Amino acid sequence: MIRVLLADDEELVRTALAALLALEDDLEVVAQAQDGPGAVRAALAHRPDVAVVDLDMPGADGVQVAAELARALPACRVVVLSGRGRPAHLRRALEAGARGFVTKGVPGSTLAGVLRLVHGGGRYVDPGLAADALSTPDCPLSPRELEVLRLASFDLPNAVIAQRAHLAPGTVRNYLLAVQTKLGASSRAEAVRTAERFGWL
Template identity: 55%
Template sequence: MIRVLLADDQALVRGALASMLRLEADMEVVAEAGSGAEALEAAVRTGPDVALLDVQMPGPDGLAVAAELRRVLPACRVVICTTFGRPGYLARAMSAGAAGFVVKDSPPEQLVEAIRRVHAGLRVVDPALAAESLASGTSPLTDRESDVLRAASDGGTVSDISRSLHLSKGTVRNHLSSAMGKTQARTRAEAVRLAEGNGWL
């Protein structure tokens, strides 16, 4: 039996996935979670073979959960299953240790097969997303530029960002300017939108 953990903040989606997987003779859903923190707790408690994680969840997101699972449960294989098929998410998921990446509008049998293949030690990536990811390349943003854009995403001032990241205002302005240049944005709000749209944040 393949022991599967499901983590998705949308209860209807999570319930539908669980019902679908329970129809498979070789799969057992050992835990369901609605947030990143719940997913980590459930994974440590149940020791699943495969964790099926959404990207956007409260608390640590699916990518952060994948990275933490690689550290605390290295035998657990991770499949990211998301509505947001963004090239940047794929690159970040792979660097976080995910073995699979599928989008939620994939046919059900494709998701089931992805779980089996990942459990068998293979990597599975949505082919259209893989092609788009190769075409768009990796994120041009440095880690610090990404941090500053994330902090800017709630509309805070340079002073707010400076305080939250413990950087000088001048350094914050430099990072914002650089990020705007790399995303070819006219404003920092546009830079945030473009970076999020590409899955870089």
């Protein structure tokens, strides 16, 4: 029997996944969680063989959960589930130790097969996402530039971005100009759209 943890902030999704997996003779959902920290706590308490974690969760996202479980519970294989997977998300998840990356549109039988595969030591990546990853450029922005652009995506004034990022307003302006130049964007909004399209934000 493969013991499974489900973590997703949407109860309907968790319930549906649990019902689908209950149809499989060799899979048992032993715990559920609605956020990242809860997923880590549940994994440590129940010691599942596989954890299925949503990419976007409050408290800690699926990539952060994968990294924490790789450190604290390496025997637990992590499969990241995403409704909006991008190549950059895939890269981050695999680098964090995830063994699988699946989009939410897959049939239940496919997900069950993925859980068996990763439990047996294999890896699985959504084929469409894998193909996109081969043609998507690497992010040209530094971590600090990404941080500033992420704050800019909320349409905050430079002064507020500077305060939150612990930078001088002039430094924020310089970072944003550098970002626009690197991305070939004519405005801050266009730079944000480009970064979001490639999954860098």
